[in-house]
Amino acid sequence: MWWKTTSVHRASLPSSAIERLSDQPIKTVVHVSIYTQQPERAQLLITELQNAFKDSDFWIVKFKQLPPFAKAAETHTPAALEKLLLQEHPQSEGDFMFIEWPKLEDELLLTTERSALMRSDVTSNKIAQLLHSKILQTYRVNQILSTDERISVKSEAPQPEYDVVISVLNPKPKITNAQWNVALAAQTYIEPFLAQISDISSYTVRTQWKYRVAIEAEMKQVRDQTKLGRHYALQESALPHLLTSIAQNLSGSISDRPVINLVVYIPPCSTGPLHIYNKKNEMLTRDGVDAFISPPWGGFIIANPPESVCLAYMNDEPPQQYYVNTNDNMQVMLDQLHKLLDISNEVQVAGVKTVDIEQLAPRRWEYEAYIRRSAIRHIATASNTLQSLIKLLDQISYIVIDDKVATAIANSHSDILAAKAALLEHRLMNASALAKRAFVFSERGFFDASLLAQLYFPDEQKYAIYIPLFLPVMVPVLSSFNMLRKLLDRKRKVKQP
Amino acid sequence: MLAELTLTLLLLLSPLALGQTQIHQFQYQTDEQFHEELVVRPLAGDHVNTYFQFTTRWHYGVHKNLYHTQLTPRVIAEILQTYDVRELHIGLTQGLWRYETWGYPIVEATGGAELWAWFSSPNLTDDSVNNQWMRLANVFSGILCASLNFVDNTNSIAPKHIFRPQFMESGHRSQQFVRYATLPREIVCTENLTPWKKLLPCGSASGLATLLNSGYVHNTKYHSLGVKVRTLCDSDDPNNCIVELTQTANLVYDLKLLEQSNTDFSLRRLFGMGLNGYCEMANSSKIYVQRNEQGERFQLTPPPQEEVLSKVGGHSVLFGVYDIQQQFEGPGARLFNIAWLGPKGNSKREHMSPPPLYAHRYLLGNGQKHGRIATEVTNTHYEPLPVVLMELVPWYVHAYLHTLRISSKPQHLYEYTTNELKYSLLHYAPGKQRVLPTHLEIGFMLPARSSALITIEVDYLLLKWLEYPPDANHGHYIGSAVISSQLPIGRNYTALPLEGYLFQDSFNASRTAYMLTLRTEALIVSLPTPDFSMPYNVICLACTVVALAFGPIHSVATKLIIVERQTTIPRNLLRKIVHKLTTRFSRRPANSAVNEQQNDEQNGKGKEKEKKKEQEKKQLDQTENKKFCDKQAHM
Numbered sequence A: 001m002w003w004k005t006t007s008v009h010r011a012s013l014p015s016s017a018i019e020r021l022s023d024q025p026i027k028t029v030v031h032v033s034i035y036t037q038q039p040e041r042a043q044l045l046i047t048e049l050q051n052a053f054k055d056s057d058f059w060i061v062k063f064k065q066l067p068p069f070a071k072a073a074e075t076h077t078p079a080a081l082e083k084l085l086l087q088e089h090p091q092s093e094g095d096f097m098f099i100e101w102p103k104l105e106d107e108l109l110l111t112t113e114r115s116a117l118m119r120s121d122v123t124s125n126k127i128a129q130l131l132h133s134k135i136l137q138t139y140r141v142n143q144i145l146s147t148d149e150r151i152s153v154k155s156e157a158p159q160p161e162y163d164v165v166i167s168v169l170n171p172k173p174k175i176t177n178a179q180w181n182v183a184l185a186a187q188t189y190i191e192p193f194l195a196q197i198s199d200i201s202s203y204t205v206r207t208q209w210k211y212r213v214a215i216e217a218e219m220k221q222v223r224d225q226t227k228l229g230r231h232y233a234l235q236e237s238a239l240p241h242l243l244t245s246i247a248q249n250l251s252g253s254i255s256d257r258p259v260i261n262l263v264v265y266i267p268p269c270s271t272g273p274l275h276i277y278n279k280k281n282e283m284l285t286r287d288g289v290d291a292f293i294s295p296p297w298g299g300f301i302i303a304n305p306p307e308s309v310c311l312a313y314m315n316d317e318p319p320q321q322y323y324v325n326t327n328d329n330m331q332v333m334l335d336q337l338h339k340l341l342d343i344s345n346e347v348q349v350a351g352v353k354t355v356d357i358e359q360l361a362p363r364r365w366e367y368e369a370y371i372r373r374s375a376i377r378h379i380a381t382a383s384n385t386l387q388s389l390i391k392l393l394d395q396i397s398y399i400v401i402d403d404k405v406a407t408a409i410a411n412s413h414s415d416i417l418a419a420k421a422a423l424l425e426h427r428l429m430n431a432s433a434l435a436k437r438a439f440v441f442s443e444r445g446f447f448d449a450s451l452l453a454q455l456y457f458p459d460e461q462k463y464a465i466y467i468p469l470f471l472p473v474m475v476p477v478l479s480s481f482n483m484l485r486k487l488l489d490r491k492r493k494v495k496q497p
Numbered sequence B: 001m002l003a004e005l006t007l008t009l010l011l012l013l014s015p016l017a018l019g020q021t022q023i024h025q026f027q028y029q030t031d032e033q034f035h036e037e038l039v040v041r042p043l044a045g046d047h048v049n050t051y052f053q054f055t056t057r058w059h060y061g062v063h064k065n066l067y068h069t070q071l072t073p074r075v076i077a078e079i080l081q082t083y084d085v086r087e088l089h090i091g092l093t094q095g096l097w098r099y100e101t102w103g104y105p106i107v108e109a110t111g112g113a114e115l116w117a118w119f120s121s122p123n124l125t126d127d128s129v130n131n132q133w134m135r136l137a138n139v140f141s142g143i144l145c146a147s148l149n150f151v152d153n154t155n156s157i158a159p160k161h162i163f164r165p166q167f168m169e170s171g172h173r174s175q176q177f178v179r180y181a182t183l184p185r186e187i188v189c190t191e192n193l194t195p196w197k198k199l200l201p202c203g204s205a206s207g208l209a210t211l212l213n214s215g216y217v218h219n220t221k222y223h224s225l226g227v228k229v230r231t232l233c234d235s236d237d238p239n240n241c242i243v244e245l246t247q248t249a250n251l252v253y254d255l256k257l258l259e260q261s262n263t264d265f266s267l268r269r270l271f272g273m274g275l276n277g278y279c280e281m282a283n284s285s286k287i288y289v290q291r292n293e294q295g296e297r298f299q300l301t302p303p304p305q306e307e308v309l310s311k312v313g314g315h316s317v318l319f320g321v322y323d324i325q326q327q328f329e330g331p332g333a334r335l336f337n338i339a340w341l342g343p344k345g346n347s348k349r350e351h352m353s354p355p356p357l358y359a360h361r362y363l364l365g366n367g368q369k370h371g372r373i374a375t376e377v378t379n380t381h382y383e384p385l386p387v388v389l390m391e392l393v394p395w396y397v398h399a400y401l402h403t404l405r406i407s408s409k410p411q412h413l414y415e416y417t418t419n420e421l422k423y424s425l426l427h428y429a430p431g432k433q434r435v436l437p438t439h440l441e442i443g444f445m446l447p448a449r450s451s452a453l454i455t456i457e458v459d460y461l462l463l464k465w466l467e468y469p470p471d472a473n474h475g476h477y478i479g480s481a482v483i484s485s486q487l488p489i490g491r492n493y494t495a496l497p498l499e500g501y502l503f504q505d506s507f508n509a510s511r512t513a514y515m516l517t518l519r520t521e522a523l524i525v526s527l528p529t530p531d532f533s534m535p536y537n538v539i540c541l542a543c544t545v546v547a548l549a550f551g552p553i554h555s556v557a558t559k560l561i562i563v564e565r566q567t568t569i570p571r572n573l574l575r576k577i578v579h580k581l582t583t584r585f586s587r588r589p590a591n592s593a594v595n596e597q598q599n600d601e602q603n604g605k606g607k608e609k610e611k612k613k614e615q616e617k618k619q620l621d622q623t624e625n626k627k628f629c630d631k632q633a634h635m
Helices: A002-006 A015-019 A039-052 A070-074 A078-088 A124-135 A138-145 A182-196 A236-247 A307-314 A326-340 A364-395 A403-424 A428-446 A459-495 B002-022 B063-067 B074-082 B126-144 B190-198 B267-271 B293-297 B534-558 B573-600 B605-634
Strands: A028-035 A059-066 A096-100 A108-110 A115-118 A161-170 A177-179 A202-211 A219-223 A230-235 A259-265 A274-277 A290-294 A298-302 A321-323 A352-354 B032-043 B047-059 B085-094 B112-120 B176-183 B222-233 B241-254 B284-290 B299-301 B306-312 B315-323 B339-341 B357-364 B370-379 B385-393 B397-399 B405-410 B425-429 B438-446 B450-460 B476-478 B482-487 B514-519 B523-525
Touching: A015 A364, A015 A403, A028 A039, A028 A403, A039 A059, A039 A124, A070 A078, A078 A096, A096 A124, A108 A124, A124 A138, A124 A352, A124 A364, A138 A364, A161 A182, A182 A202, A182 A326, A202 B063, A202 B074, A230 A236, A236 A259, A236 A274, A236 A290, A236 A298, A259 A326, A274 A290, A274 A298, A290 A326, A298 A326, A364 A403, A364 A428, A403 A428, A459 B534, B032 B293, B063 B074, B074 B085, B074 B126, B074 B222, B074 B241, B085 B126, B112 B126, B126 B176, B126 B190, B126 B222, B176 B385, B190 B222, B284 B293, B357 B482, B357 B514, B357 B523, B370 B385, B385 B397, B385 B450, B397 B438, B405 B438, B438 B450
Parallel strands: A028 A059, A028 A096, A096 A115, A108 A352, A161 A202, A161 A259, A177 A321, A230 A274, A259 A298, B032 B284
Antiparallel strands: A108 A115, A219 A230, A290 A298, B032 B047, B047 B241, B085 B112, B085 B222, B112 B176, B222 B241, B284 B315, B299 B339, B306 B315, B357 B370, B370 B450, B385 B438, B385 B482, B397 B450, B405 B450, B425 B438, B476 B523, B482 B514
């Protein structure tokens, strides 16, 4: 009865199946179509590219040749050609297309959609390089899946929900009378952008003003040629301390969603304008922007007040009311968000040009690469979580697994398998949804509080109960063994002669 | 009253509603106000009451605007978004407010932590309210670093009559739920003050909040931190709402405990420093100093900028007003200080007349099994007063409704008479062990100039050993009783009117009746407390007993009984032991000799044994006979 009441409840888990998860590598199918004016050239490119991708660890790239058609010759712009091609051969998520356009300046030109233009003399090597570095982002996937700690990057998988908190810090509202409808700015710039990329995670945008929040960093006065005659220098090395001092004043939130902080700091004129300097004492301001990010915490923008405001302060005039420039700061903030959410791709390939973004949404191929990457990351993280949980269960015998946790683990496992299958069957959005669900389930299973129920009463403590009982009982039992031995001895002696 | 409230509210809202269309041109909302106020009232017996009130009032309009906060802390907005809470009161208090000498406080609070909230929303059920209530308490436990996370269904009740909602709802009257809980054991300290100050727009960087230094605040005789949130929505338009956050700090200083012996005091001596300015975000920063009653004997330096006479219910109070924003108008940094100079060598104590209604509570009975909770309510007014009393008795104390008595006595008598008062209202929800507390509300008319003693008998429960808190011998708390009444006069009454949100709203706020709530003392009962090392002792003892029993049983079951010759055993104990030892040692070689013998005479072994046994038997018979003879001889 004692044994039964103290035994640890373990619901059955697909342990061996989970341990076999990593045997099957994550492989993704990608469709790439190529259009050239001469079909032979396309054929050649495809065979060369197929060779290049033959022994890829992660990708199964399926190339397709788009046959030339009569109307193609009549089109005068690449956009029109692309439109015609898309009418004939519609694309699905994750697809990509190369279109030949002889009059191109660069070798390759990436559009904002799922296509790239190429000059007639582009080699297959260049195309393969572009696919690896931009479209498929093989090196990033390698970082995610690699078990080698030198390559793998410790970045977290995207969570299903985020709070994006824009905080405007105005430490001396008496001196800098800054006005800004930050709510409206967030609604016009940040929210539409986040709405475009909410397939992986959903975002809640909040804004807040904070006053009298002092930043604790050393600021050095530097003489310059402006009307104010001086500005202040913030050392690059002081930035981590700056974040620490600010983070504690940004007020917590009541939910347990992770927060992405976007801070706009308005330096008071007594220590402004403020610019960031590096170790070599060079000003790091580019295009009038002083900003930095610290993933995954968030971004920081220094919004210096205009010269006239500080001039008035230095002349002891009453503080001027002014408006913070919405467009400048929001552009920087959007750029920071791109980087923080890990959507944008900064790799430069010689001879490849990328069309600049004109709207808020990210480039289509960029975003789909992000989805593909997140799906792979989610699958990898979920498998890792489940495997380490199983390993832990083997090592520590007093972890309880109740039915709720068991179903979460089983669900996660089946979703991982389904997501892998979807990646193989070229269903990107489906795979991404499944992978996200698997990730959520695995986290829920791993971090469930019920796992710890018995952790504070380990097996060793049972001896505290057993020893007082069994030790005294053992004494007569042991002594009776001694007696038994004597008895046997005697019998043996009796038998011997 | 409610109609009046609606009217004032609408008057307030109308210019704001007009301004809303202009928001897009004029960048950001200006319909958020912040006010800071400090009230200093000298009290009887060389005490000084300082009351800080920080009010943030945000006309946020549409619910969606709660995503964008400016002066109101973000957590408050998030709470309104996440939970269906419409009104919330939290009090963290150390000390006891002495009604008889100090009058009524501006904001009521009981010792320890107190929390009550109103929930309202269409389709709200009792269960979901319970759930939200617990999560809300957890949230504030984090925000204020208090142990509010211990609030759950076992110590919360839904008061029926005593609390009236102070919020306003939009549209139809949907169901309203209220929850109330106290944690009398909670100790309030610096760790609560610091996060409380963080909720202010200026934090502790500037303004009146700079005066609240924990070193001085916690030296007071009574200090109470409060957070009150309420929402006011246009009854016709749900998208026209106001959220009001009122943070209060109520302190009572004992001047005798301050270093100097005379009764002079100043801001600097009370708070350790002068005032260094006002909060830049504040629409108004004012200090009110009471000039009449106990404040009459003090001279103020600098003199107040203006004086306000407030007549409330036939009772007038004179306040001196300092506008801090005017004081700090010019450039340059300085410290502002107000000094109260008392008359020299004047030690006469004027008699303070007690307020119209006050209450005390104590425990009767002895032993750790039964007891009686007695609450004494005294009416010094010349008219009878309606009184509602609420008791929240925790589950580890069993209350019996049939023992409820309300006896009364005229004020000048010392003994309670046998005549009982009839209650006109009773709500009783019996408690359940480990599940629900007992909830009792009674309403009765308290006759003029008399006291009522409400007693109820209780049994103390024996808890399970894991349910005792650390330091179990400290005792268990029973939270204070809440008493509510309507006063016809405004003597000693300083609370804010329902529709007001600033202290100055209480000036000249004459009403037909004044809602008053009081809190009594909390009680400590010592429940039967076991010796906590007992389980281990029991284990050890039981195991020893088992082990001791096991030894003989084991030896009986395995060993052969051989009876030795009685004659060889000496009677003396010492010799017995010596004999035993010598036979032990001498037997070994003897045994081996016997063995050898046995080896030699294997064939005749069986016969020999029989013989031996027969011999032994004979001897036994002989000894028994002998004993028998002895006995006979004795007889």
